[in-house]
Amino acid sequence: MSHAPEDRGREGPAEAGAHPLDGLPEVSARRPALWLLLVPAVLYCLAPLVANRIEPRVLGVPFLLFWILAATVISPLVIWAVTRLDPAYRTGAAEPLPAERETAGPTPGGAEGPERPEGGAA
Amino acid sequence: MSSSAAIATTIFGLAMVVTILIGVLSARGRDKGLSEWSVSSRGLGVLFIWLLMAGETYTSFSFLGTAGWSYSFGVPILYLVAYLTVGFAVAYVVGPAIWTYASRHGLISIADMAEHRFRSRPVGILVAVIATVFLVPYIQVQIQGMGVVVNAMTYGSVDLRVAAVISFVVAEVFILVSGLRGSAWVSALKDVLVIAAVVFLAVYVPMHYLDGFGDFMHRMVAEKPEWLTFPGHESGGRDAMWFISTLLLNAVTITIFPTTVAGYLSARNPNALRRNAVLLPWYQLLLFVPMMIGATALFVMPALGNPDLALFSLVTDSLPAPAVAIIGVAGALSAIVPMSVFMLAIGTLWGRTLLGGGNGADPRSRRTGRMPADDVRTKRLSQLVCLIAGLIALAGALFYPNTLVQLSVLSYEGVAQLVPTVLLALFWRRMSKAGAVSGLLAGLAVVVALWATGNDPWHGVNGGIIGLAVNLAVTAAVTFARPAAAGPPGARPAPRTEGNDPAPAATEEAK
Numbered sequence: 001m002s003h004a005p006e007d008r009g010r011e012g013p014a015e016a017g018a019h020p021l022d023g024l025p026e027v028s029a030r031r032p033a034l035w036l037l038l039v040p041a042v043l044y045c046l047a048p049l050v051a052n053r054i055e056p057r058v059l060g061v062p063f064l065l066f067w068i069l070a071a072t073v074i075s076p077l078v079i080w081a082v083t084r085l086d087p088a089y090r091t092g093a094a095e096p097l098p099a100e101r102e103t104a105g106p107t108p109g110g111a112e113g114p115e116r117p118e119g120g121a122a
Numbered sequence: 123m124s125s126s127a128a129i130a131t132t133i134f135g136l137a138m139v140v141t142i143l144i145g146v147l148s149a150r151g152r153d154k155g156l157s158e159w160s161v162s163s164r165g166l167g168v169l170f171i172w173l174l175m176a177g178e179t180y181t182s183f184s185f186l187g188t189a190g191w192s193y194s195f196g197v198p199i200l201y202l203v204a205y206l207t208v209g210f211a212v213a214y215v216v217g218p219a220i221w222t223y224a225s226r227h228g229l230i231s232i233a234d235m236a237e238h239r240f241r242s243r244p245v246g247i248l249v250a251v252i253a254t255v256f257l258v259p260y261i262q263v264q265i266q267g268m269g270v271v272v273n274a275m276t277y278g279s280v281d282l283r284v285a286a287v288i289s290f291v292v293a294e295v296f297i298l299v300s301g302l303r304g305s306a307w308v309s310a311l312k313d314v315l316v317i318a319a320v321v322f323l324a325v326y327v328p329m330h331y332l333d334g335f336g337d338f339m340h341r342m343v344a345e346k347p348e349w350l351t352f353p354g355h356e357s358g359g360r361d362a363m364w365f366i367s368t369l370l371l372n373a374v375t376i377t378i379f380p381t382t383v384a385g386y387l388s389a390r391n392p393n394a395l396r397r398n399a400v401l402l403p404w405y406q407l408l409l410f411v412p413m414m415i416g417a418t419a420l421f422v423m424p425a426l427g428n429p430d431l432a433l434f435s436l437v438t439d440s441l442p443a444p445a446v447a448i449i450g451v452a453g454a455l456s457a458i459v460p461m462s463v464f465m466l467a468i469g470t471l472w473g474r475t476l477l478g479g480g481n482g483a484d485p486r487s488r489r490t491g492r493m494p495a496d497d498v499r500t501k502r503l504s505q506l507v508c509l510i511a512g513l514i515a516l517a518g519a520l521f522y523p524n525t526l527v528q529l530s531v532l533s534y535e536g537v538a539q540l541v542p543t544v545l546l547a548l549f550w551r552r553m554s555k556a557g558a559v560s561g562l563l564a565g566l567a568v569v570v571a572l573w574a575t576g577n578d579p580w581h582g583v584n585g586g587i588i589g590l591a592v593n594l595a596v597t598a599a600v601t602f603a604r605p606a607a608a609g610p611p612g613a614r615p616a617p618r619t620e621g622n623d624p625a626p627a628a629t630e631e632a633k
Contacts, residue, residue, distance in 0.1 A: 048362030076403035095218035
């Protein structure tokens with residue numbers, strides 16, 4: 001604790017050039033859509049509890065296997081839906097980190113607007 | 123050597139040469155610094171992140187173990203698809219979170235992040251050492267997997283040990299020269315071959331051995347129903363509880379695996395990671411194919427000595443040599459790509475945090491400020507460790523093929539204990555260094571004790587999740603009992619004047 005590194009910018013040691021965070025907006029808004037990310041876990045966790053049987057077969061596929069296959073197809077669709085609803089994705093923002101809430105501060109860089117707005121939903 | 127073996131061996135040799143060329147050439151004209159080597163200068167877009175991370179998830183285990191488990195146990199193997207897919211949902215938040223923290227402070231590994239978060243190099247060193255202990259066996263598993271694949275695809279003409287040495291040399295050459303970018307490019311070749319091979323097999327195998335997919339399912343239901351519901355066939359207690367606890371533990375753990383984090387940190391922006399959380403799960407559909415082939419082998423070769431060879435036994439049995447060779451090359455690259463990223467990750471963990479003097483966030487460490495000259499030295503150290511880690515794994519594969527592999531069973535459970543220190547710490551501002559360290563050690567002790575006494579899984583519950591529960595409880599208890607002496611960045615409302623907390627002020631100025 002005797003001395004402190006004084007002149008270390010946020011780039012940290014030995015990394016020069018344009019900073020990857022430059023121009024990225026911050027989001028502080030609530031992101032309720034993230035709760036949807038629990039859907040895949042729920043689907044798979046339910047599999048051995050409610051679907052642990054062979055009948056009824058769907059298109060010849062035993063029910064348990066069909067359930068897992070369906071979960072594997074539904075999950076990325078749910079994550080896709082999250083991206084549509086998530087302001088952080090729509091603005092291309094950095095992830096808000098509670099451990100750094102004080103340090104993140106206001107971001108003048110945000111004025112430049114999102115680099116990659118991605119999609120018409122924004 | 124039969125003519126089939128000669129053809130297969132030639133194709134394999136050519137493929138290895140092409141692999142080295144792609145890997146080595148990928149770094150041409152790139153920066154020579156540590157952050158290029160470790161995290162591709164944080165410059166990869168959606169496509170390369172996808173290639174790289176798909177490459178990491180589809181390992182030689184996918185060809186060997188997946189078919190083998192399906193053959194031996196049946197449905198318990200579905201945990202693999204389950205945890206990977208759930209893991210991508212978790213990664214939608216965790217990936218950008220880790221990217222944001224690491225990019226903001228110029229960090230390159232989970233040890234680097236822990237050191238910065240707790241302002242303590244010893245914490246970083248602890249994370250690096252623990253991660254290494256659980257990763258080196260993983261490299262060995264890949265080297266041995268490569269040996270098995272190459273031996274099978276060349277009809278036994280290339281010895282297991284020779285194949286192990288070849289895989290080590292190929293992976294080391296391009297990873298030492300090109301770093302993570304080399305792995306991403308080799309992954310492109312690998313993913314093309316894997317997708318082609320697996321889609322082909324999905325159609326061909328049930329047609330060749332049975333009357334198509336419908337007949338396969340019909341015969342499974344009629345003759346092998348035990349394989350189709352939990353707990354599967356003689357699976358040693360892999361029941362519903364095991365499935366759920368393992369999938370939840372692994373889904374969270376895979377998001378902080380040092381290799382996954384290398385992928386996160388190489389992203390150009392957080393949306394490249396969020397978009398990949400949508401795209402990568404589709405790749406996991408390919409995992410159902412080796413499962414189906416493993417189950418098909420039940421009807422064709424009911425008495426396989428080594429179940430891991432279920433897929434390759436059918437392939438060599440039914441296809442001409444060139445096709446066998448191409449599928450074999452896909453399998454071999456599925457060992458080489460993850461192996462190279464694992465070796466790189468260990469090099470990165472050690473290079474800066476342990477050997478390179480840390481990142482300067484620890485007020486007690488001597489290294490401060492930016493030192494470009496040091497960057498090259500740190501990279502050299504990282505490359506050296508990358509080589510040594512590979513050599514240890516190779517020696518293990520050649521001389522003690524079973525000793526280290528036992529440890530790899532614990533890989534996920536061990537790395538899971540790093541979740542509070544590395545990940546939760548980013549979201550929980552008050553978490554103290556003492557809490558993190560004591561929780562980590564307590565969790566590890568529980569995991570090792572359960573495993574050593576044969577109690578893992580404990581009444582069906584994955585030992586790692588019990589360890590993690592203890593870990594979290596201890597972390598919380600210690601954090602609340604002993605509030606942080608030196609808090610995380612911005613732990614207190616007005617930290618600007620504090621000498622030992624320079625990052626916040628610097629952040630403001632740099633903007």
